[in-house]
Amino acid sequence: MAKVDDFLIIREYDSLSREANSLKTQMDEELTRLKRREGDLADRQALLKTREADMRSLNDQIAELDRRLAQRLSPEMAAKVEEEGLAMLIRQQELEVEIEEHKTFLAGFSKTVKDIREEIELNLSNQKMKRDATLERAQNLFTTLPEDWQKAYQKIAAKNPAHGVFTRLDGLKCQFCRGAVSKVFESEVDTQFQLKACPSCGRLVLPYKTVAG
Ligand SMILES: [Zn+2]
Numbered sequence: 001m002a003k004v005d006d007f008l009i010i011r012e013y014d015s016l017s018r019e020a021n022s023l024k025t026q027m028d029e030e031l032t033r034l035k036r037r038e039g040d041l042a043d044r045q046a047l048l049k050t051r052e053a054d055m056r057s058l059n060d061q062i063a064e065l066d067r068r069l070a071q072r073l074s075p076e077m078a079a080k081v082e083e084e085g086l087a088m089l090i091r092q093q094e095l096e097v098e099i100e101e102h103k104t105f106l107a108g109f110s111k112t113v114k115d116i117r118e119e120i121e122l123n124l125s126n127q128k129m130k131r132d133a134t135l136e137r138a139q140n141l142f143t144t145l146p147e148d149w150q151k152a153y154q155k156i157a158a159k160n161p162a163h164g165v166f167t168r169l170d171g172l173k174c175q176f177c178r179g180a181v182s183k184v185f186e187s188e189v190d191t192q193f194q195l196k197a198c199p200s201c202g203r204l205v206l207p208y209k210t211v212a213g
Pocket of ligand 1: 167174175176177178179198199200201202203
């Protein structure tokens with residue numbers, strides 16, 4: 001009967017480890033959310049820069065046209081240059097409107113991203129604290145387990161089996177993989193409280209007493 005409590009400890013350890021993993025997943029998701037928003041913001045800022053560069057280049061072209069118009073030109077040439085100039089002025093107005101729109105949008109969006117960043121950083125810091133505490137509790141429990149139990153747990157946990165590392169017996173079969181076990185195996189688990197792995201799937205078999213009631 002020596003180790004029945006160890007089953008409670010190893011289950012608690014397993015549950016804390018899962019909790020810590022799930023917190024890690026949540027933290028990764030928060031970071032992804034933040035990166036996505038910051039990426040959107042950077043894209044919009046880059047677009048504004050492009051439009052501002054377009055505007056500078058257009059202003060240079062307009063200045064160049066003005067210089068040409070100041071020279072003595074044939075009437076046909078003057079008409080052509082003026083026509084070009086008119087098209088450029090229209091484009092200049094369009095760009096001005098577009099740049100203003102980008103700036104207005106960016107002012108709001110920067111504020112939104114800043115709020116989101118603050119919210120996410122707070123979430124991350126809370127999740128980190130919770131995760132550190134959970135890992136510490138888990139580690140403290142783990143070190144109280146017999147060494148061969150620690151090894152057995154790590155061996156199956158490394159395989160990260162679906163539905164967890166534990167199984168139980170259903171008659172003389174593993175509840176998960178339906179692999180057969182002997183009567184002796186069953187008695188070692190259920191009456192001697194030995195930690196044994198299912199010979200077929202490797203999951204750790206919980207004694208009837210620790211899973212019932
Ligand atoms: Zn099994």
